[in-house]
Amino acid sequence: MGRWIALFILLSIGGAAISVWRGWLEVPAHFNPWAPLDVKAPPNWLTGYKLMRLRGDPELCAQALRSSALRVTPQSDSSGAKCPLIGALRVQGGEVALSSSFLASCPLAVAYAMFERHSLQPAAQAIYGQNVARLDHLGSFACRNIYNRESGTLSRHASADALDIAGFRLADGRTVSVLKDWPKQNQDAQFLRQVRDGACEAFSVVLSPDYNAAHRNHFHVDVGRWSVCR
Structure with a gap:
């Protein structure tokens, strides 16, 4: 009897999934795995x-x-370069200003937008009761191997899939630095x-001072x- 119940449940789930995929069953977009991601919508398990x-x-x-x-501003493709960039964008900022614009793949730009809206500003409001006005970074695109080694695997920076975030400036002008403030107890x-x-909710890899001295x-x-989230 239990096997038949399990089979019925599986068939029901499969039928519902197909109905959503084909558009026969309407569900809110943020609960539809095939609907495009809406950056403004609250994150959920999908x-x-x-x-x-x-x-x-x-x-x-x-x-x-x-x-x-x-x-963002679309950039010209550099398919013949040592580290080719296809479909790259120059990110110029959003609700948070940037210390400078940076190059990004489209997935990195979307992840950054999610991080800014759903992680960075809520954290600033929770801790300080104000928004972050500017994000300071150390760059994104760099045609190099991991840790600048002479040989080995290319860094995610070599495909504009990575960004190094150094600190933040709050709306009242106060600055927060990863280097200076991470070791403190405040x-x-x-x-x-x-x-x-x-950040671990938006990016696939997040490495902080807890990871290593680099x-x-x-x-x-x-x-x-x-x-990786560390």
Whole structure:
């Protein structure tokens, strides 16, 4: 009897999934795994899957990016370069200003927009009662191997899939630095840890000073295929 109940449940779930996929059954877009990601919608258990889908679908990624407040400029392809960039964007900022614009793949730009809206600003409001006005970074695209080694695997920076975040400026002008404030036991250190943890919801890899000494002054965030949050 139990086997028949289990089979019925599986068939019901499968039928519902097919109905949603074919459009026969309407569900809210943020609960539909096949609906495009809406950056403005609150994240849920499907968000990670929707972010992952963007890596192999430029059109779907562009659609998701249009739902954000991020200002971007498409860049010319450099397919013949040592580290080719196809479909790269120059991110000029959104609700949070940047210390400078940076190059990004479309998936990185979408992940950054999600991070800014759903992790960074909520953390600032929770800890300080105000928004972050500017994000300071150390750059994104760099045609190099991991840790600048002479040989080995290319860094995610070599494909503009990574960004190094160094600190933040709050609306009242106060600055928070990963290098200076991470080791402390105060409000700023609490904020940085909350930001690091929130970044793990948007990016596939987040490396902080807890990872190793090479990251003592920044958060490395990227949209590679591995998943690390430390």
